[in-house]
Amino acid sequence: MKRRRRLWGTTAAVVVIALLINVPWLNAILVSVKPTGDIARGGLFFAFSPTLDHYANALGMAGYPFPRYFLNSVLIALGSVALVLLIGIPGTYAAIRLGLGGRWVMNTASGLRLLPAIFFAVPYFLLIANIGLLDSVLGLIFANTFLNLPLGIILLSAALKDVPVEVEEAAWIDGAGIYRGLVAVVVPLIAPTLVAVSVLVFIFSWNDYLFALVLASYDAMPITLGAANFVTSTGIRWGDISAATVLSTLPPVLFAVFAQRFLVSGLSAGAVKG
Amino acid sequence: MAVRSQASRARWVLISPLLVFAAVFVAYPVFQGVQTSFFGLTLQNPSAPWVGLANYAHLFASQTFGGAARFTILFAVLVTTVEVVLGFGLAVLVNRQFPGKRVVFSCLLLPIMIAPALLGIMFRLLLNGDIGLVPALLGKVGLTVSLFAPGSVIPLIVGLDIVQWTSFTFLVIYSGLQSFPPDLLEAAQVDCAGAWRTLTAIILPIMSPVIFAAAFLRLIDALRTFDVIYVLTGGGPGTMTTTLSIYVYKTAFTSGDFGVASAASTVILLVLIPFVPFVVRRIARPEGRAK
Structure with missing residues (x-):
């Protein structure tokens, strides 16, 4: 009995901490359903009747370009996931399993974890401008692939090392070549890691702000940059900005809730970016 | 086996996208970043x-650069210290079964998970x-501070x-705690070691590599x-909260001075390079790492 009470005590303590660190997000949700008039009555006014007007505004009713920002963010995130997998899977396989400088590739990938993204701001601006991709979704896909490829390689190589060599050899004996063996045998075996890499790369590309700030100005603007600019440029419509912000946090938050087990290994390996 | 001879060619085919990408989007930007620091390049004059x-x-x-460097280092050391202590406490608290975990x-x-910009x-x-x-809330208890004023913005x-x-x-340390041998904890409890002694004499010494890793990554x-x-x-008011990253960004894209911004980036790079082996050991060779 006493033990049970202690367990509930732990729950209570952890719940309080969880609530505290999520106050910014909870507060944004609260403001996003507050009528504009009541927002002006201050942060401690709770006796309002909830409204979804701000969400309707954020989704296009008020003529803000938020739907376009969302679309850009989706395209950039999906494109980066695709490119990281397309480059990362064959490259890591060749490095780890076919003996092409596995150690060197791994060391470079983890060394890049240390280099500050800001170092690449100016060179990327010049490079992307030179190839004519400034303010394009493709330019931001390249930048986010660069930011996330090291993480992809690190997680993929850990998964590939766990695939028994016998499985591949059996496929080869059955007459499959290297390529078929990779696609039909190895890739299905590392599927959980592919999911983990996809989820993490999606979230980190979605959350990128610095490279969006450097490389996008209008057409390719993703939601992080669009929302931040919205705060500074218009006379602040806090209800609408809250709704847009809450909507833009949903993809990462849903992943955190429903794909938790895929995230934890990658995140605790130090994959988080500041 | 035919596969063996195929492999020596196939591996180059398979790795070629990675090599091309690394050359264009990693090696070349590093080279260009360092190179730009020796030129008077500006946004207006390419x-x-x-x-x-x-x-x-x-x-x-x-x-401004000196101030940004000082602010960044003090800020980073301070938040890392506090966050490691709190994260460790939280990890120990969560490291048991409880309802709703x-x-x-x-x-x-x-x-x-949430974008820092958002x-x-x-x-x-x-x-x-x-x-x-x-x-x-501060007003309720009679405090009226301007949070973004110079006196309060850094805290x-x-x-x-x-x-x-x-x-x-918390996450890094908690993941480390999962590999903590549970029989050691039980032995400590059988010996009637108090919670505090279990913590200081057993958990902390064993956990120190994980705590160190969490601190380093943070x-x-x-x-x-x-x-x-x-x-x-x-970065304001003035330049009070200008971190090195903000300094580089503003120098390049507000003042338009790519040369000085690249020089600052290069200095940051040179300072960080000695730490690369630490990161490599932590991330690339996870054998010694608590999973």
Whole structure:
């Protein structure tokens, strides 16, 4: 009995901490359903009747370009996931399993974890401008692939090392070549890691702000940059900005809730970016 | 076997996209970043002359750069220390079975899932003098402080960083605790060692590599902090909260001085390079790492 009470005590303590660190997000949700008039009555006014007007505004009713920002963010995130997998899977396989400088590739990938993204701001601006991709979704896909490829390689190589060599050899004996063996045998075996890499790369590309700030100005603007600019440029419509912000946090938050087990290994390996 | 001979060619085919990408999007930008630091390149003048070390001379004479370096290092060391202590406490607290653990665990991870730039907006919402929750609460207890004034902005930013990133140190340390041999804990309990002694004599010594790793990873991220502070204060008031990342960004894209910005980036790079082996050991060779 006493033990049970202690367990509930732990729950209570952890719940309080969880609530505290999520106050910014909870507060944004609260403001996003507050009528504009009541927002002006201050942060401690709770006796309002909830409204979804701000969400309707954020989704296009008020003529803000938020739907376009969302679309850009989706395209950039999906494109980066695709490119990281397309480059990362064959490259890591060749490095780890076919003996092409596995150690060197791994060391470079983890060394890049240390280099500050800001170092690449100016060179990327010049490079992307030179190839004519400034303010394009493709330019931001390249930048986010660069930011996330090291993480992809690190997680993929850990998964590939766990695939028994016998499985591949059996496929080869059955007459499959290297390529078929990779696609039909190895890739299905590392599927959980592919999911983990996809989820993490999606979230980190979605959350990128610095490279969006450097490389996008209008057409390719993703939601992080669009929302931040919205705060500074218009006379602040806090209800609408809250709704847009809450909507833009949903993809990462849903992943955190429903794909938790895929995230934890990658995140605790130090994959988080500041 | 035919596969063996195929392999020697196939591996080059398979790795070629990675090599091309690395050459164009990693090696070339590194080269160009260092190269730009020797030129008087500006946003307006893309064909600028070689200026030798003038950009570096300008940098080391600049009070803003020195101030940004000092602020960044103090900020990073301070938040890392606090976040590691709090993250460790939280990890020990969560490291047992209790009702509702799965859901609460997800909630504890939320702050690191949310885009820092969006969190910056939420902080503005929370701290806004007219409509924010925090000033309203402070007003209730009779405090009227201007949170973004020079006297309070740095503690504010430190506090916000702790709210955001304690989740990260918690997660790294908690993952490490999972590989902590449970029989050791049981043995300690049989020996009637108190909770405090179990902590200081057993958990802390064994956990020190994981705690060190959490501190190190958090420190290198804190050193490059950009998004939240830039969205919140833009580095101000004045240059009080200008981190090195904000300094580089503003020098390049507000002042348009690519040469000096690249010189600053290169200096940061050179300072960080000695730490590369630490990161490589931590990430690339996970055998010694608690999983």
